[in-house]
Amino acid sequence: MPLIEEAPRQRRERRKEARPGELLDAALTLFVEKGFAATRVEEVAAAAGVSKGTLFLYFPSKEELFKAVVRETIAGRFGEWNEELDAFEGSSAELLRYCMQSWWERIGMTAASGITKLVMSEAGMFPEIAAFYQQEVIGPGHDLLRRILQRGMDRGEFRPMELEYAVYSLIAPMIFLLMWKHSMAPCCPASQRIEPVAFIDSQVGLLLNGLLATPDNTHKSPTS
Incomplete structure (x- = not known):
């Protein structure tokens, strides 16, 4: 029974840890496809499967998101x-x-x-x-x-x-x-x-x- 109870929590933790990488991957794809000006943070969040509010928890602005993409890649x-x-x-x-x-x-x-x-x-x-x-x-x-x-x-x-x-x-x-x-x-x-x-x-x-x-x-x- 403890193993069954812990599984959802473990999945949530893994999902949380994966979010920055997923956001960066989505942002890179959209930046290259549409350019910096035309890319909206809402699109990046949706492509990564999270809310815009979640995106801003990791990257406070589109500029900071772009900088993180450049540093990562x-x-x-x-x-x-x-x-x-x-x-x-x-x-x-x-x-x-x-x-x-x-x-x-x-x-x-x-x-x-x-x-x-x-x-x-x-x-x-x-x-x-x-x-x-x-x-x-x-x-x-x-x-x-x-x-x-x-x-x-x-x-x-x-x-x-x-x-x-x-x-x-x-x-x-x-x-x-x-x-x-x-x-x-x-x-x-x-x-x-x-x-x-x-x-x-x-x-x-x-x-x-x-x-x-x-x-x-x-x-x-x-x-x-």
């Missing part, structure tokens, strides 16, 4: 990426390739890949969201890539370069891939489809080797 990964960088034993070229490929596997292939498009589309309307994304995602991402490039220069594997601009050379093709995935990709004919892994491999090859068949000193940067 993207920003929270920088700790593990930095640990992997510290432990990586291969060359810096191998590390760069691994970083870009793992980013696609952990972010690009998931629903979280749509957050970048959302932020870029709505930054002007919601500057506080853009500032948060800058602090939690863009800044740490730049720091990580700078570490990889600096590692390569320190080991004599990469030529001297202006790090701030070099970082954007790494980020730009990844942003393009995300924007393409969440805009033009569903509308493109088969002949214009982009296979993400092949695209990343091509970009890494271009970044590491350039376009010239042989080195040409006339194309070196002023810092070379």
